[in-house]
Amino acid sequence: MPVTLPKHFFVRQDESADEDFYLQPRFKTHIDDETIVNLTEYYAEAIPENGAVLDLMSSWISHLPQKQNYRAVSGLGMNSEELEENTVLTERRVQNLNTNPSLPYSNESFDAVLIAVSVQYLIQPLDVFNEIARCLLPDGKCIVSMSHRLFPSKAIYAFHALPPEEKCRLVGSYLNHAGLKNIEFIDRSPIDADPLWIVVGEK
Ligand SMILES: C[S@@+](CC[C@H](N)C(=O)[O-])C[C@H]1O[C@@H](n2cnc3c(N)ncnc32)[C@H](O)[C@@H]1O
Numbered sequence: 001m002p003v004t005l006p007k008h009f010f011v012r013q014d015e016s017a018d019e020d021f022y023l024q025p026r027f028k029t030h031i032d033d034e035t036i037v038n039l040t041e042y043y044a045e046a047i048p049e050n051g052a053v054l055d056l057m058s059s060w061i062s063h064l065p066q067k068q069n070y071r072a073v074s075g076l077g078m079n080s081e082e083l084e085e086n087t088v089l090t091e092r093r094v095q096n097l098n099t100n101p102s103l104p105y106s107n108e109s110f111d112a113v114l115i116a117v118s119v120q121y122l123i124q125p126l127d128v129f130n131e132i133a134r135c136l137l138p139d140g141k142c143i144v145s146m147s148h149r150l151f152p153s154k155a156i157y158a159f160h161a162l163p164p165e166e167k168c169r170l171v172g173s174y175l176n177h178a179g180l181k182n183i184e185f186i187d188r189s190p191i192d193a194d195p196l197w198i199v200v201g202e203k
Pocket of ligand 1: 018022030056058062078095096097098099115116118121
């Protein structure tokens with residue numbers, strides 16, 4: 001379903017090349033440990049055993065449950081050193097989704113596509129989510145997790161300006177635009193740690 005989003009939502013303080021910003025690896029976590037535990041638990045519930053997974057905007061950590069088996073885990077991000085350190089990945093790609101939103105994967109190849117605490121950096125999200133829908137298997141899930149931390153200079157204006165429920169609604173509109181169905185907003189925030197808001201939809 002087509003949506004029209006205000007252009008100014010996608011403006012960033014730093015419009016310089018993302019390649020420069022992500023040149024140095026960051027071997028750190030971007031949400032609290034308890035928040036990671038909750039995200040991992042959600043993945044254990046939502047991603048089928050032996051599924052093929054795509055971790056978009058990936059780094060050295062994918063938060064996937066260790067006890068679960070996956071047929072393949074592809075990772076796409078900006079920094080090759082971070083991706084090399086991510087031992088759960090079976091395939092790695094470096095690609096700037098803001099200059100090339102086309103995903104280098106076949107139609108209907110993944111049971112789940114994940115974007116963890118990174119959707120705020122996409123300036124052409126509708127193109128990326130159309131591509132996610134193309135790459136998902138029928139009934140496959142797109143799982144977008146968000147929290148309140150961000151790299152301020154690289155996050156789009158909307159993620160500075162909107163309250164949490166409106167950010168979830170905005171991301172829900174990305175999934176809706178891509179034709180995904182059964183879109184849900186799930187709050188898995190721990191009590192005393194970074195919040196965890198999840199938007200999920202199915203092909
Ligand atoms: C806050 S980190 C989160 C990393 C990881 N998903 C996690 O949960 O720890 C943001 C990630 O978004 C990725 N990223 C940022 N801008 C990107 C772009 N233009 N294209 C592709 N990936 C991008 C970076 O490679 C970085 O790993």
